Amino acid sequence: MLIHFYKYQGTGNDFVMIDDRSETFPQDTTLVAKLCHRRFGIGADGLILLQNHPEYDFRMVYFNADGKKGSMCGNGGRCTVQFAKDLGVIADSTTFEAADGRHEAHVKDGLIHLKMGDVHQVKHMPAYDFLNTGSPHYVAFVDKLSELDVVGKGKAIRYDSVFAPGGTNVNFVEQLSDNTLFVRTYERGVEDETYSCGTGVTACALAASARHLQSPVNIKTLGGNLQVAFQSSSPEQFTNIYLIGPAQKVYEGTIEVGEQSFISGH
Numbered sequence: 001m002l003i004h005f006y007k008y009q010g011t012g013n014d015f016v017m018i019d020d021r022s023e024t025f026p027q028d029t030t031l032v033a034k035l036c037h038r039r040f041g042i043g044a045d046g047l048i049l050l051q052n053h054p055e056y057d058f059r060m061v062y063f064n065a066d067g068k069k070g071s072m073c074g075n076g077g078r079c080t081v082q083f084a085k086d087l088g089v090i091a092d093s094t095t096f097e098a099a100d101g102r103h104e105a106h107v108k109d110g111l112i113h114l115k116m117g118d119v120h121q122v123k124h125m126p127a128y129d130f131l132n133t134g135s136p137h138y139v140a141f142v143d144k145l146s147e148l149d150v151v152g153k154g155k156a157i158r159y160d161s162v163f164a165p166g167g168t169n170v171n172f173v174e175q176l177s178d179n180t181l182f183v184r185t186y187e188r189g190v191e192d193e194t195y196s197c198g199t200g201v202t203a204c205a206l207a208a209s210a211r212h213l214q215s216p217v218n219i220k221t222l223g224g225n226l227q228v229a230f231q232s233s234s235p236e237q238f239t240n241i242y243l244i245g246p247a248q249k250v251y252e253g254t255i256e257v258g259e260q261s262f263i264s265g266h
C-alpha cells in the first residue's frame with residue numbers, strides 16, 4: 001500500500017500529515033508508531049489526519065508518536081490549518097473539529113492564530129499548577145531552566161500516581177521578563193522532551209497570569225517563539241484564548257507499507 005504524506009512543523013513540534021479526505025488511512029497503532037519513528041520511519045512527534053467534516057471545514061485526527069490517539073494538539077492544530085490552506089481546503093480562516101471539539105483559526109501575516117477551548121479550572125498547588133487546555137498539563141516555575149533535566153524530571157511526574165491513569169504532559173517554565181516565558185515540555189505519548197508544545201505553552205501562559213503576566217504572553221521554546229492571548233475574569237476563568245505562531249511544510253513524499261508495517265520511502 002502506498003501512502004502519500006506531508007511533513008509539517010510548528011516551532012519544531014513536527015508532524016506527519018495525511019490528506020485522508022477519502023478516509024482510507026489504516027488507523028493502526030503499530031503503523032502510526034513506525035511512521036513516526038525517527039530511525040525506522042519518517043520521524044515525527046505525531047501523525048495527523050485531515051478528514052472531511054459534515055458541518056465544519058475539516059476534522060483533525062491526532063495520534064501521538066507512540067501510535068495512540070491523543071487529546072488536543074495545539075501546534076498540530078496550527079500545522080493542520082496551514083496544511084488545509086496549502087491543500088486549498090480553506091482560504092485564510094476556518095472552523096474545524098479536533099479531539100476536544102470545535103476550533104476557529106485564521107492566518108494573518110504568516111502566523112496561525114488558533115482559538116483554543118475555554119479553561120474554567122486551574123488547580124493551584126504549592127509546587128505546581130495543573131490545568132487542561134485540550135490536553136492535561138502540569139506547570140512548574142523554575143530557575144535556570146536551560147540546565148534542568150527535563151526528561152528525567154518530566155518522566156517521573158508524567159507517571160506519578162497523582163496523575164494516573166491518564167498521566168500528564170509536564171512543563172517547566174522560567175519567567176524571562178515582565179511578559180516573556182521560556183517553556184520546556186516533556187510530552188506524554190512522545191515520552192520525550194519536544195521542541196515545543198502548543199497546549200503546554202497555553203497552559204503556562206494561563207498559569208502565569210496569576211503572577212500578573214498580561215495578555216498576550218510571549219513564549220520562547222527550543223523550537224522558536226509563540227504568543228498566547230486570552231481574556232480572564234478570575235485566576236481560573238479564561239476565554240478567547242489564542243495560540244499564535246508559524247507553521248510550515250517541510251517536505252512531502254510517498255511511503256510503501258507492506259507486511260507487518262514494513263515501510264520504504266520514495
Ligand SMILES: N[C@@H](CCC[C@H](N)C(=O)O)C(=O)O
Pocket residue numbers: 013064069070071072073074075076135136168169187188189190194196197198199200
Ligand atoms: N504537542 C502537542 C501536545 C499533544 C498532546 C499530548 N502529547 C497528549 O496527548 O497528551 C501540542 O502542541 O499541544
